[in-house]
Structures are given as structure tokens and as C-alpha cells.
Amino acid sequence: MVKLIFFCCSLLVIVWSQSIHSFELNAEQAMEMLSITPEQNTNGTFKQKKFFKVLATPFISTGFYRQTSNNFKWVTTEPVRSTLIFDGEKLWQQNGSEIRVELPLANHYINVVKALIKGDLYALKTYFSFKKSKVNNCITLLPLDNKIALIGESIQFCYQGKRLSIRINESSGNYTDLKITPADKSVEN
Amino acid sequence: MKKRIGLLIVQVLITVMMLLYLARQGINVQADILSTLPASDYPEFVIDAEKKLFQRSANQIIVSFAGENKVVAYQHMLSNIQQKGWQATLPNKDRINQLANFYSQYTGSVLSNDFRKNISTKKRYDNYFNQQLSQVANPIVSQTFTNDPSLATASFIHERLFQYSSVTVKENYFIATSSPKQPILLFIDVRETEKPPVDINQTIVISEQVKRLVSETLLQYPELTIKTSGILLHTAENAANAKWEMSVFGSLSLLATIVLVVWAFHSIIPVFWIMLTVGNAFLVGLCALMWSFESIHVITLVFGVTLIGLTVDYCLHVLTSKYVRPRHRVGKTLFFALVTTLICYGLFYFTPLLILKQVAVFVSFGLIAAFFTSLWLERVLIFQDLNQSSVRILNLREFKSLLLKFQPIVLTVVGTIIVVSIFKPLQFDDNIASLNASSDELIDAERYHFKLLNQQSIYRVFIYANSIEALLQKEEVIAAQLRTAYPLVNINKLSDWLPSKTQQIFNFQRFKEAEENDVFSLLTKMVPTFQLPSNGAYLTFDNFSQSLQMQYVNHLYTGTENGHVSVMELSAIPKQAISSFLADKNQTILFDKQSSLTDVVQQFRQALSYWLIAAIGAILLLLLIRYELKTMLKAAMVMVASIYSALFISQLFNGTLSIFNLLSAMLLIGLAVDYLIFYRERQLSQANFLAVSLSAASSILVFGMLAFSQTPAIYSFGLTVTVGLLLIYILAPIVAKE
Numbered sequence: 001m002v003k004l005i006f007f008c009c010s011l012l013v014i015v016w017s018q019s020i021h022s023f024e025l026n027a028e029q030a031m032e033m034l035s036i037t038p039e040q041n042t043n044g045t046f047k048q049k050k051f052f053k054v055l056a057t058p059f060i061s062t063g064f065y066r067q068t069s070n071n072f073k074w075v076t077t078e079p080v081r082s083t084l085i086f087d088g089e090k091l092w093q094q095n096g097s098e099i100r101v102e103l104p105l106a107n108h109y110i111n112v113v114k115a116l117i118k119g120d121l122y123a124l125k126t127y128f129s130f131k132k133s134k135v136n137n138c139i140t141l142l143p144l145d146n147k148i149a150l151i152g153e154s155i156q157f158c159y160q161g162k163r164l165s166i167r168i169n170e171s172s173g174n175y176t177d178l179k180i181t182p183a184d185k186s187v188e189n
Numbered sequence: 190m191k192k193r194i195g196l197l198i199v200q201v202l203i204t205v206m207m208l209l210y211l212a213r214q215g216i217n218v219q220a221d222i223l224s225t226l227p228a229s230d231y232p233e234f235v236i237d238a239e240k241k242l243f244q245r246s247a248n249q250i251i252v253s254f255a256g257e258n259k260v261v262a263y264q265h266m267l268s269n270i271q272q273k274g275w276q277a278t279l280p281n282k283d284r285i286n287q288l289a290n291f292y293s294q295y296t297g298s299v300l301s302n303d304f305r306k307n308i309s310t311k312k313r314y315d316n317y318f319n320q321q322l323s324q325v326a327n328p329i330v331s332q333t334f335t336n337d338p339s340l341a342t343a344s345f346i347h348e349r350l351f352q353y354s355s356v357t358v359k360e361n362y363f364i365a366t367s368s369p370k371q372p373i374l375l376f377i378d379v380r381e382t383e384k385p386p387v388d389i390n391q392t393i394v395i396s397e398q399v400k401r402l403v404s405e406t407l408l409q410y411p412e413l414t415i416k417t418s419g420i421l422l423h424t425a426e427n428a429a430n431a432k433w434e435m436s437v438f439g440s441l442s443l444l445a446t447i448v449l450v451v452w453a454f455h456s457i458i459p460v461f462w463i464m465l466t467v468g469n470a471f472l473v474g475l476c477a478l479m480w481s482f483e484s485i486h487v488i489t490l491v492f493g494v495t496l497i498g499l500t501v502d503y504c505l506h507v508l509t510s511k512y513v514r515p516r517h518r519v520g521k522t523l524f525f526a527l528v529t530t531l532i533c534y535g536l537f538y539f540t541p542l543l544i545l546k547q548v549a550v551f552v553s554f555g556l557i558a559a560f561f562t563s564l565w566l567e568r569v570l571i572f573q574d575l576n577q578s579s580v581r582i583l584n585l586r587e588f589k590s591l592l593l594k595f596q597p598i599v600l601t602v603v604g605t606i607i608v609v610s611i612f613k614p615l616q617f618d619d620n621i622a623s624l625n626a627s628s629d630e631l632i633d634a635e636r637y638h639f640k641l642l643n644q645q646s647i648y649r650v651f652i653y654a655n656s657i658e659a660l661l662q663k664e665e666v667i668a669a670q671l672r673t674a675y676p677l678v679n680i681n682k683l684s685d686w687l688p689s690k691t692q693q694i695f696n697f698q699r700f701k702e703a704e705e706n707d708v709f710s711l712l713t714k715m716v717p718t719f720q721l722p723s724n725g726a727y728l729t730f731d732n733f734s735q736s737l738q739m740q741y742v743n744h745l746y747t748g749t750e751n752g753h754v755s756v757m758e759l760s761a762i763p764k765q766a767i768s769s770f771l772a773d774k775n776q777t778i779l780f781d782k783q784s785s786l787t788d789v790v791q792q793f794r795q796a797l798s799y800w801l802i803a804a805i806g807a808i809l810l811l812l813l814i815r816y817e818l819k820t821m822l823k824a825a826m827v828m829v830a831s832i833y834s835a836l837f838i839s840q841l842f843n844g845t846l847s848i849f850n851l852l853s854a855m856l857l858i859g860l861a862v863d864y865l866i867f868y869r870e871r872q873l874s875q876a877n878f879l880a881v882s883l884s885a886a887s888s889i890l891v892f893g894m895l896a897f898s899q900t901p902a903i904y905s906f907g908l909t910v911t912v913g914l915l916l917i918y919i920l921a922p923i924v925a926k927e
Contacts (some may be wrong), residue, residue, distance in 0.1 A: 049320055052334050054716045061323035080319035095320055113325050146282035147358050150328035170331040171286075180324065 025130040027121045030139050033132070034159040041118045042067040044182040052174045065117055072114055086110045111152060117180045119164050128155070152176075197469075197565055200857060204472045211476065217484035218389050231785065234653040235778050238754035241747045243420070248380045250399060250419035251638045253365070255372035258410045263373045264361055265409070268404050271376055278376040280358040285332050287737055288346045293336035296702035298693040298725045304344040305696065315711050339709065339715040341700070345388075349741075355643040365641035372414075372641065379421060389487075396425030416634035423627045430626065430899050431487040438894040442497050443467070445890040450505075453883055459508050466504040466562045467497055474555030480551050489547040490779075496552050499530065499560035502863060502884040507563045509883070511570040513876035520564055524869045525815070526863040527560045529808055533859035535802050541793060545852070567776040589878050592919060599919045603830045605664045606837045615836055616741035618845035619791040621783055626900040632640040643760070648767055650757040653749075653776040657730045660753045661689035667757065667777065675766060681758040683745045687733045697725035748918050794848050801854055805829070806864050820924055827850065827920045835913030841909060849902040853909035860888060860914060864921040872925045893903050 014079035025033065042131040043066040050059040063076040070088035075081070085100065091110050115123035121130070127148045128141035138158035142147040152175075153169035159165075164180040208685050233238075254263050270277055276897055279288070292299055307317040321340055329350075333343040356374060361376045379395050399422070403415050447460050474496060478485055510519045534556070537549035625632065639645045649833055652667070654660035664684040671678050688696065703709060704721050733739060745756045759767060767779050805828060813821040816844045831853045839850050864881055871877035893915060895907025 030774070048325065052338075054335055054338050054718060056715060056717055059322045059715065061319070063323075073324075076320075076323040080316050080323065082320045082812060090674040095316065130313055145359065146280070146361065149282075150285065150332075168326065170328075172332075172335050174331060174334070175324065 024073050025132060025139060026123045027130070030121050030130040033139060034137060034157075036073060036121070036159045039088075041182050044117075044180060046117065046181070047179045049177045050174075051177065053172065058177075064108070067091070067114075072110070074110075074113065084110060100127070109151065112148065116166055117164065117178075119180075124157075133158075199509065199631075200343040201469060201472065204469075204476050206633070207476050208472065208479070211479040218487055224658055231778060231780065232653070232776070234754055234776070235651045235753070235780055237749050238651060238653075238756075239780065239782075240747075242744060242756065245743060247424070248378055250353045250377045250379060250421055252375040252386075253416045253634075253638060253641065254375070254413060255368070255415075256413040258802065259373050260362070260405050260414060261338075262413050262415070264377060266402055266406055266411070266713040269377060270375075273398065276378040276380070278378070280361055280363060284348065285328055289329075289333040289336065289342060291736055292345055292739060293333060293342045295726050295728045296337045296339065296341055297697045297721055298727050299345055299688060300341055300696040300700070301344040301348040303348065304341050305699055305793040307344075308699060311706070311708045311710065314397065314703070327632060328748055339712060339721075343622040350704065352681070352685070355641065366811050367643060374638075374641065389424065392425040393429045393432075394419050396429070398421050418631065418635040418638045422631055425630060427626050427632060427900070428487060431490075434898050434900070434903070435487065435490050435677055438891075438898075439497070442887075442891040442894055446501055446887045449883060449890070453879065454508065454512065459504075462508065462566055463501055463504045465706045466559050466566065467500050469562050470496060470500040470555035470559040473558035474551040474553075476804075477546060478551045478555035486544050486547060489551060496555045498888035499552065499556060499860075502880075503527075503556075503559050503882045504566065505887070506867065506880045507567045507570065509876045510601055511567070513874075513879070517563055517876075518567060519871075520567060522867060523560060523563060525870075526558060526866050529811060529866065530556060530859040532807055532811075533804055533855060533862070537799055537855060540797070540800070541753055541789075547635055560668070565922050585875070585882060588882070589873065593922065596702070596919060596922070599916065602621075603678055603834045603916065603920075604780050606834045608835055610833070615840060616845050617794055617851070618847060619787050619794060621786040623845075623847060624849075624902050626902070628813050641874065645759050646752060648759045648762070648764055649780045650759060650767065651778045651780050652755050652757060653752055655752045657753050658690055661687065661753055662691055663777070664755060664757060665689055665692055667774065671759070671762070671770065675762050676771065676772045678762040679760045681745070683755045685739060685744050686742050687728060687730065690727055690729075693725065693727045697727075721910040725726045749834075755862075762893075762909045790848050794851060797848070797851055797855075801851070801858070802859055804855065808858065812865070812869075820869055824869075825923045827865060827917060827923060828858060828861050829860065831920055832914035834916055835909045838912045839905065839909045847901065847905050849905040853906045853913065856906075856910055857913040857917065860910075861917045861921065864917060865924050868921055868925040873922055878922075881918070881921070885914060889914050889918075 024077075031037070038083070043064065045064045046062065048061045050061075053116050054061070060079075062078045063074070065075065068072045074084040074086075076083075080103040080129040083100075085094065087105040090102055092100040092102055111123070112127050115127070124130075125142065125161060126144075128143055131140045133140045133156060135158065135175050136154065137160045138156050141155040141157050143151070143153075152170050154169045154171070156167040158167075162182060164178075166180070168176040168178070170176065227390050252266065254266075267277055304317075307313050318340060321327065321343065324330070330340065330343045333346065336342065356363050357366050358364070363376070364371050365374055385596070399417055403417060407413060407415060441571075446463070450459050450463055451457060453459075459491040478489070487763060503526075506519050506523060510517050513776050522795050529551055534549050534553050538553075569845055577701070636645070651665075652660060652663050654663055661684045665688070668680050668682060668684070671680065684692070700721060707717070714828075745758070764781070771777050771779055775841070808828075809821050812824050835857065836850055836854065838848060840846050843850075864885070867877055867881055889911055892907050892910040895903050896911050898904045898907060
């Protein structure tokens with residue numbers, strides 16, 4: 001009897017581990033699942049909502065992004081103007097009309113953001129592992145190292161109708177929703 | 190006869206017993222070449238604090254990995270290091286969380302400079318708040334927002350983590366971002382957990398283990414570049430070098446001297462007498478050294494090899510005298526030679542160099558022991574039947590005439606050198622860096638790591654205060670004044686992490702004022718639950734020092750017997766600007782070990798020149814009292830011309846001279862005066878010429894060995910002594926009566 005229970009348990013563990021393994025996706029599988037093509041999404045707009053537990057209402061910000069040769073700009077226009085500029089080597093921040101200042105040691109963050117909003121799963125592969133999600137047209141991104149884990153414990157990455165929606169699950173139950181619309185689409189309100 | 194032998198045995202036994210007793214008390218051996226230098230004129234608190242801070246980093250090693258497979262190689266080495274029980278500093282994945290939890294307890298009291306400015310008006314704060322929350326990913330805001338939605342803690346942590354940092358974390362290792370190759374850095378502390386700091390022998394073992402690990406890793410990943418640096422490696426390299434040189438040079442000198450003696454006397458028996466004299470001198474010297482000093486420097490023992498050369502002289506004079514003129518006694522001459530050599534070495538004791546004090550004690554006591562052993566030997570040999578025909582006097586007869594013919598040529602060369610030196614005077618390089626005995630590889634690795642860690646142009650300012658609060662306030666005032674005068678200056682200091690209570694009260698008042706002025710209206714609208722505590726919670730030194738945050742400032746603070754000392758690290762500011770800024774600041778010192786030691790060496794060299802003149806003057810006075818003016822003048826000419834020429838020739842080899850070239854001049858005076866006295870007392874007799882020749886040959890063998898040393902100080906010393914000895918040997922017969 002004990003042997004039978006042990007056998008059944010082992011079988012269950014094997015089946016469970018196989019199913020876990022089957023959730024693992026590579027970049028090609030993830031792209032196929034999301035029906036996303038590696039197109040050159042060089043500019044567009046974004047709308048971001050921060051759902052922090054202590055906030056009475058979500059904090060909303062909007063803006064646009066633009067990629068020109070090696071230069072990547074992430075410009076927040078509302079509620080305040082703030083620009084992040086990545087020249088391929090260094091990351092700069094410019095608030096309003098102030099002189100831009102370098103943000104040291106944060107380059108890899110901007111690389112992750114750049115890959116996320118462009119839907120560049122090949123680039124994201126270096127920072128995250130991909131898993132299937134329960135939500136349709138979505139996959140889950142799990143950080144590969146502790147540094148990237150500081151951005152979010154996990155990221156829900158969805159693609160539908162040429163629009164990207166990203167949910168960054170941060171610490172303590174806080175999360176950020178980000179909706180990206182490429183230049184030829186109007187911003188969804 | 191038996192009574193005499195018994196006396197010597199008793200003396201040797203007492204010395205050995207004392208040595209064993211002292212050895213049981215523990216021998217502290219040092220190997221840092223800088224510790225041999227005179228104490229700089231820094232205040233006591235700086236020296237004390239520097240020593241403590243130096244000790245903290247003495248057991249640390251940095252290893253960098255650059256190139257392909259650097260991650261695998263790093264992991265391979267890390268696991269080996271952990272297996273050895275050494276501690277590796279690994280990135281703390283919970284660092285932001287820990288900082289957030291710790292500093293959010295002091296909301297309002299602990300503020301960053303930026304945040305203080307941002308709460309000055311409502312508009313500025315609204316902008317700041319909106320900018321921070323608009324960012325897609327800001328881990329610090331995310332981790333701190335729940336506990337402190339005002340963003341004061343987030344701003345403070347951001348300033349602490351990203352201020353002047355050149356190292357970032359990737360996966361589970363540190364990366365140096367300042368290099369395009371982005372090497373991985375591994376920080377190791379080789380002390381095994383709960384064990385005391387490693388001693389000098391352990392450093393050699395550990396250094397070998399590290400080298401072996403690096404070689405094994407490079408064998409597996411040959412395309413990698415692995416560099417290692419750390420104080421421990423310098424110590425190990427210097428210690429291993431000194432140990433090797435001490436044993437090899439000592440053994441070779443002894444062996445060469447034995448061969449010389451056997452060749453000269455055609456008998457092995459004189460070797461026994463010589464070994465007895467040298468052995469007894471060494472035991473007594475070591476005993477006196479251990480008795481007088483808390484710790485012994487290995488370089489002292491290397492220099493102490495010279496004792497063999499000096500003690501052999503005494504024994505040789507007794508032996509040649511006994512072989513050639515059995516009834517003739519040399520005791521009085523030996524005594525006069527001993528007194529003059531003791532005066533010369535005695536002067537070493539009054540130098541500010543610890544190593545020379547030790548050499549003075551070691552050699553002086555050794556010489557006294559050798560003198561008494563020689564006297565004892567003289568008495569004992571009266572009863573021995575010696576084979577007088579065996580000594581090689583005939584061979585030296587030809588050599589003596591050759592030497593005397595050669596004398597005018599040497600005099601011409603020496604004269605020419607003195608004339609040439611008018612146009613090319615002696616030049617001394619007092620830079621302490623030129624005395625560094627570490628290998629180029631180790632020095633290069635250290636420079637490379639300094640560059641990776643942005644440490645190459647940092648100046649350290651030591652600040653002392655009686656209380657921790659006074660210390661922190663002092664830091665803040667100095668930093669504020671410096672920033673006003675030099676806006677680009679980078680300052681890293683303890684009070685960045687632990688503001689003074691005065692500053693914390695000031696911060697809290699600003700925070701309260703901002704709240705009263707409605708600066709936080711946007712915040713309270715967004716976070717209705719936000720409330721600033723009515724009374725400030727202040728961070729104390731006790732709370733801070735017991736927290737995990739203390740590890741980030743361990744190199745910036747130490748307690749001393751009577752107070753507290755902190756170190757402010759300054760960069761992007763000229764050294765001259767710091768010096769003039771601190772000129773009127775009390776108990777605040779710019780600490781630059783290299784420059785200060787260079788200054789000390791320069792001052793010491795100038796003082797040593799006067800010592801040399803004084804020593805020569807004292808010896809010449811003794812010669813004048815015992816002999817006559819003519820002998821005194823001849824002796825003066827031999828000493829001055831030989832020493833000056835030896836220094837000039839050494840300069841031709843090295844380009845410049847160091848303090849150790851000049852120090853050798855003191856020894857040359859001691860040796861020269863021995864030869865001069867023996868020639869003046871016993872003329873150019875066969876026995877005397879043989880004794881001086883054997884003595885010079887053995888001394889040249891000993892000091893010539895030192896000229897092969899890898900340690901620049903010992904090499905310089907050995908080279909000048911060898912050249913000087915040769916010149917003195919050739920010129921000294923001038924004082925003999927015709």
C-alpha cells in the first residue's frame with residue numbers, strides 16, 4: 001500500500017514538473033503565442049497608471065517615446081515634463097527646462113524599458129524567462145537576476161491589436177500598468 | 190683552560206635560555222617596508238586611526254576577472270575560496286529593502302540635500318513628486334513608498350547608493366562600470382570566521398594559495414585576464430622575499446667565508462673558531478634585539494647578515510696573529526676597533542628609523558660578544574700547537590705588492606670622480622615609492638583596481654573630536670564650506686549616512702515647516718493617510734553602529750582611546766586647495782602617507798648628512814688623540830674619498846641615490862676605521878695584511894650578496910658598501926708607517 005502511494009506521488013511529481021516545464025517559453029514560442037512580429041516600433045505614446053496601495057487613486061502619467069539611430073528618448077508630458085535620454089552608453093535625465101544630468105549605474109534599467117515598450121522579446125530574453133499566462137494574449141516575464149527583480153517581481157506582457165499592455169508587479173502588492181501605442185495608433189483612454 | 194671553556198659555555202647557555210624565554214613570550218615579526226621608516230609628524234590621533242583602519246583592510250584581497258567566460262571563472266574561484274573558509278563579499282539582494290526599512294523609521298530627520306531643496310516650495314515638491322512617480326521602474330520608490338510616501342527616504346537612499354559609486358551589481362556579482370570590459374570584482378577577506386588576523390607566515394601561505402587558484406583558473410580559461418591586489422599580497426611578497434634572501438644570502442656568505450678560511454689556513458679548525466664567534470655573536474645580538482623591541486622587522490635580520498662580516502674580522506685578526514706571530518696579542522687593537530665601530534653603529538640608534546635602531550642593537554651586542562669570544566680565543570690558542578707554515582703568506586706577498594702598485598691608479602680614479610662630480614653632483618631621490626619592493630605585476634594590479642574603484646585621485650582628511658556628535662557636526666560644517674568654495678567637489682563621509690543630531694533636528698524643522706506651508710498638499714490628496722510624526726525620531730550612533738548600514742562606512746570611522754576619528758574622502762579638488770582650506774582647521778588633517786613619508790625621508794637624509802660628518806669628526810678626533818695629525822689626515826682622506834666615490838659609482842648604476850645609499854656610508858666608516866687602525870697599529874706586516882685581506886674579502890662576499898637583493902633598499906645598501914669596501918681596502922694601507 002505504501003509502495004502504491006509512493007508510486008502515485010512520484011508519478012504526480014513527474015507530471016507536475018513536466019507541466020511546469022511546458023510553461024517555459026523561448027523567444028520564438030512567445031512571439032508565436034502573442035502573434036507579435038519583431039517590427040521596428042521606433043516611436044509612439046504611452047499611458048502609465050501606478051497602483052500603489054497607499055494611493056487613494058492610481059497615479060496617471062502620459063507621454064511619448066522616440067528612437068533615432070542610437071538615441072532613445074522617453075518623454076513624460078503629464079503631469080510633469082520629464083525626459084530620459086539614452087545615448088547608447090549613458091543615461092541622462094532632464095526635468096522641465098533644467099540642464100540634463102547623468103543617471104549613473106541605471107543603464108540596464110533603460111535597456112529593459114526600451115525592450116519592453118518595443119516588444120523586443122529577443123532583447124528581453126537576456127533579462128527574463130518567459131512563461132505562459134492564464135490571461136489570453138499574455139505571457140509572464142520572470143527576472144533572471146536580483147538586479148532586474150528590483151524592477152518587478154514579475155511582469156505580465158500582453159499584445160493585442162498592435163497595442164502592448166504591460167503590468168509590472170512590484171513589491172508589497174504595488175503594481176504599474178503601462179499601455180503602449182505605436183505612432184500610427186491613437187492613444188487609448 | 191677548562192675554566193675559560195666553562196665560562197664561554199655558561200654564557201652561551203644563559204643566552205640560549207634567555208632566547209627561549211623571549212621566544213615563549215611570542216615574537217612579533219613585521220615585513221612592511223613602510224613601517225621601517227621614521228614616524229611622520231602627524232598628530233597621534235591620525236597615526237592611531239590610520240593604524241586601525243589599515244588593520245581592517247590588511248586581510249582583504251581584490252580579484253578582477255575580465256574577458257570571455259569571466260562569470261564561470263568567477264564562480265569557480267568563489268566556490269574554491271568559500272571552501273577554504275575565507276569570506277567573500279557578495280551583493281546583498283535585500284540591500285534596498287534593508288535601507289528602506291531602516292531609514293524610514295527616521296522620516297523627516299534624515300534627508301538628502303536634494304530633498305531639502307525640493308521641499309522649499311510647493312511647486313518644487315509637486316514637480317519632484319510627479320517626476321518620481323512618473324518613472325516606469327524605480328525600485329527605490331517602489332520599496333519605500335508604502336512606509337514613507339513623502340519620498341524623503343527614497344531620495345535619501347538614492348543619494349547614498351548612487352553617489353560616486355563605480356560598482357554595480359549584476360546577477361550575484363559586482364561589476365566595475367568604469368571599464369569598457371566591465372570586469373567582475375571579487376572582494377575576499379582571508380580571515381577565517383571568528384579567528385584572529387593572519388600573521389606574516391600565514392600571509393605567505395595564503396598568497397601562494399591565491400596564486401595557485403588564479404593559475405588553475407587561467408589554465409581552464411586562458412583567454413581571461415585575472416588580476417589580484419591587496420595589502421596582504423604586498424606583505425606576503427616582501428616577507429617571502431626577505432626570508433628567502435636572509436636564508437640564501439646568509440648561507441652563501443657563511444659558506445663563502447668558510448671556503449676562504451679553509452683556503453687561507455689550510456685547515457678546517459679555524460672554521461670552527463669562526464663559527465663559534467659568529468654563532469655566539471648572532472645569539473647575543475638576537476637576544477638583545479628581542480629584549481629591546483616589541484616586534485622585529487625582517488629587514489633588520491637581512492641587514493643583520495652584515496654582522497657575520499664584522500665578527501669574522503675579529504676572529505681572523507686573532508687567528509692570523511696566532512698562526513704568524515704566536516706570542517703577539519691583538520686584544521688592544523681589537524678593543525680600539527670595537528670602540529670606533531660601536532660609536533658608528535651607536536649613532537644608528539639615534540636615527541628616527543626603527544629598523545636602524547634594531548640594526549644598531551643587534552650588531553652592537555653581537556660585536557661585543559664577538560670581541561669577548563675573540564679575546565677568549567686568543568687566550569685559548571696560546572696553548573694550541575698551530576701549523577704556522579700552512580698559512581698562505583707567500584701568495585699574498587705578490588698580491589700585496591700588486592695592490593700597492595694599483596693604489597696610485599685608484600687614487601687617480603677617485604680624484605677624477607671628485608672633479609667630475611663638480612659638474613654632475615650627487616642626486617638623491619627621496620620619493621618613498623622608489624623604495625617599494627613589490628613586483629611590477631602587483632603594483633600594476635593595484636593601480637588597475639584603484640582605477641576601477643575610482644580611488645586613484647581620492648584625498649583623505651582625518652577629523653578628530655571628543656564626542657561623536659561633535660565629530661559629525663565638524664564633518665558637516667567642513668563639507669558645506671568646501672562645497673561652497675568648490676562646487677564640483679565629491680565628498681564621501683560618515684555624516685552622509687548618519688547626520689549629526691543638530692542636522693537631524695534642522696531637517697525635521699524644515700519638514701514641519703514644509704507641512705505647515707502646505708508643501709505636501711498634493712501628497713496628502715494622493716495619500717490621505719500620510720501623517721508626519723509630531724516629534725522627530727532621531728537616528729543615534731548606537732542605533733546606526735548596530736545596524737547593517739555600518740558596513741558601508743567601516744573604512745570612514747574608528748574610535749580611539751580618547752575620542753572619535755572619521756575620514757572624509759575628497760575627489761575632484763586639487764590637493765593644494767584642500768591643504769590651504771584646512772590650514773586654520775583644528776584637529777583636521779589632510780592625510781597623504783606617501784607625500785608625508787617622502788618629506789620625512791628628505792628631512793632625515795639631510796639630518797643623516799650631519800650625522801655622517803659628526804661620526805667622521807668623532808672618529809678622526811679619536812685617531813688624533815691616539816696617533817698624530819698626519820695619520821688623522823690620511824685616514825680622513827681615505828674615508829671621505831672612498832665613501833664619496835662609492836656613492837658616485839652607485840649613482841652611475843641607479844641614476845639617482847636613495848637614503849639607503851647614504852646609510853651604507855655609516856657602515857663604511859665603521860669598516861674603514863677598523864682597517865685604518867689595524868694598518869696604523871700593526872703596519873703592513875704579513876699577518877696584518879692577510880687578516881685585513883681576508884676580512885675585506887669576507888665582508889665583500891657578505892655585502893656583495895646584498896647587492897643582488899630584490900628589495901631596492903637592501904640592493905642600494907649592498908651596492909654602495911661593496912664598492913666603498915673595495916676602495917677602502919685598496920686605499921687603507923696609506924696610513925701604515927713607511
